[in-house]
Each structure stands twice: as C-alpha cells, then as structure tokens.
Amino acid sequence: MNSGLPQHDPRNDDPVHAELDRRAREVADQVIAWRRHLHRHPELSNREEGTARLVAEHLRGLGLDEVRTGIAGHGVVGVLRGTAGGDGGRVVALRADTDALPVKDLCGADFASETVDAEYPGGPFPVSHACGHDCHTAMLMGAATVLAGVRDRLPGTVVFVFQPAEEGPPVTETGGALAMVEEGAFADPVPTMAFGMHVTPYPKGYVGYRVGNQYGASVLVRITVDGKQVHGSTPWQGVDPMPAVGAVLTGIGQLYRQVSAFDPVTVTIGHVEDVGRFNIIGQTVTLWGTVRCAVESDMAEVRDRLRRLAEHSAAAYGATAEVEYLQPVPPVHNSGPWVAAGLPTLRRVAGQERVTETGATLGYDDVSELIARFGGLYVMLGVQDAVLDEAGVPVPAKGGRGLVTNHNPHFYADDDTLVTGVRLHAHVAYDHLRGALVPEG
Ligand SMILES: [Zn+2]
Ligand SMILES: [Zn+2]
16 A cells, blocks of 8 residues: 555654554445445435434444534534543544435445435435435444544544535525534534545545645525516516526526636526416516535625626516525635645555546535634545546546446445545544644644
8 A cells, every 4th residue: 555655754654554454444344334224224414313323323332432413403423532642632523424315316236225205395305325425424434433443542532523414404494514513513622623525436546635625615596586476368467577587597607707717607597496387477486506616706706796687687577586695605625735734644545646636626515614614634535437547537447337426316436445435534533633644834
C-alpha cells in the first residue's frame, strides 16, 4: 500500500497505522453485511428510524463514552474519548449520512430494495439507497469498531456523526446537518476537524479531492403562481396561471446568460403541481425546483433574478407569483491548507497513484455545515468499475457494470471497496488527533 510514498515522511512512521489497517480488515466482512442490510431496508429523509437503531446499538456495544440518539429526528452521535497521553485537545468529527431516496432500486444486486414508503408526503414512493448512504453508514460503523479498538492510543476525542435527511427533509419539516448543529450536537465536545466522503462513479478504491468548492451551493425553490379559477370555456372571466408558468419555465433558460459563464449555475424545475382539470382553469400552479451555483457569490444574484423573472412574467399575464427559497446548503469547500495537511494520509490509505484531483460538481452535501464551522476535508471515494482515461476522466472498465451516477435507479457501489472508506475514516481521525493532519497557518 505504501508504494510510491516519499520514503521519509515522518507523518507515515507510526505503528498504529498498521494496527488500524489490521482492524479494518477484520471488520470488513461485517461492514459489507451492514451495508447489505441497510440497502435492503432503506428509509427516506427524516424517517431513518431502523437505521438509527442499528447504529446506536452498535455504538453502545462498543462501550463509547456517550451515545446520543434522537438528534434532529433520527441523528445519532457517538463520542469516543481516547486515553493516550499527550492529548492535544483535538476532536475529530467523522460524518456519515444515513437517508435514502424515493427512487426505484434497479441496481441488480440480490440485496436490492423492494421497500415502498406509502406514508411519506407526496408518496407512495419506492425507496432505495441510490446515493450510496448505506455504504457511508456501514463504513463509519466499521470505523467506530476500529477506533474503539485503539482507544488507548488515541490522544484526543472522536465524534461519530450519523446524520439524517441529507437529501432534504419534506418541506414542512426541518432536518439534516444544520438541524443537528442547532440542537447542540457539536456543542460539547466542539470538533476541531470534520471529515466526510461520498461514494461516486470513479474507479474502485480511488480517492478524489479538489481544492476549492468540491460541491456547489444549493437552495430549494418553490414558486406559487396564482390566478383566478374559472370554467375552462370562459378564460377571459378568470386569470389562467398556466401561460404564466410557461413563461417562467422558458425565461429560466435566459438566467444563465445573466451571470458569468465561467462559474456554472443550474436552475431546474423538477416538479410542476397544478390543481386544475381539463375543463377547469385552476387557481394556482406550484413549481418546485433547485438552484445550484458552483460559487456561493452567484447565489444571491441568481435568486434575485429568478424572483424578478417569476414575479414579472406572472404580472404580464395578470397573475401573481410568490417565490420562496427553502433549505439553503452552503458549498462543500476544501481549503488549500486542509488539503495539503490531508494528502499524506489519503495517499497512505489509497496508494499514491490512486489519489487524484477531480473537478467540481453541482451536487450538494450538507456536511458543508460542519466543514465550514469546524474546518476539515471532504473527498470522493470511487466504487464503480471504471478506469481513468488519459485526461483523468473516468470511463467504464471493460467487462464491468458501467458508470452509473448517484440518484439513478441503476446506481451501484462495489462492496469490496468499503474497507478503503473504513481506513480513510480511521487514519484521518488518528492523524488529526496526533497533530499530523492539521492545517498550517
Ligand atoms: Zn444524493
Ligand atoms: Zn449522497
């Protein structure tokens, strides 16, 4: 695993690293079993009851100093206080998200989900771990086993964060990382570093990182266009909201040209909800969508312009539009000093040649709420049958299962790769606590 490493980097001279790897190998089969169980029993955002129960039982079984449950819904936090001397007062928060998606499971594995959530707002929905959070949860459970096993060599504290509702709770509910912060989950102990990762369509065992924004800023938008309900045969006696909606949808295509083309922005309306009938001009039409900006400074601009577009387009048709922004998530930002501090650890775990720079994406991850507050790192973990082409872009490996994006019904993650995630958590935590993974300046 150490091939290609600089020979005398003192940050890699520590017998505990080999011990972490040995313990990770020992727990690997258990991690796969947890992952398959979670995959078969996925739960939507803010409904992660069974997942939280499994996690809490495991953490309690490890004899952690604290296991707190019911945080911001079904959040679980475990605290492991190391007993080695030389405590630098450091606290590392390792975070996994636990929720699934309203997506049919077509991953093809024999542990595919057949779950349907009939009660969820807007449902019934088929439910699956199409974003791979089953892997995240299982890997962090494994890392808890590994780190609890070396408690007497930990010069600091590890906080295991199992976070619900990363994909966004129903709009009438709160939840996610910010809700955990607001409920005081990180008030005592206060982390000095947060670490998160995401499984992704990248070669198996590869770790991708980016200095700057790894993921963009995001906000959910709800636009309510209001007209005047009337019989479908006499539109002049009412106000039809539908043409106004058409104008808003068309006008969104022009927003891109109103902000710099050098930093990508997307505005997607993924759901249009009307209350009409073929012979009724309805009172309102509601548009649901998401705004993503690669750089956060564009967000206020895009929000203002979308609001202006909706209000004035509606006015042109005699209707009104109300624009609301919900569930804002800041970008996931990796600072240069944190990346520099973390690279020796990432390279030791994955191997020098498997740690590569990746591009930014307009996905989001609300782990940004933790990294922005406490500092830290976020990386991508490759879990698919891929190779990198000459330009460093992942392409399907011959004879493999192909490249499938997260949120697609066919998304899959390779089980054997999960041990790399366990090792990443364990090595990052240990290196931070012993003062080797700390940004300079
Ligand atoms: Zn997702
Ligand atoms: Zn995800």
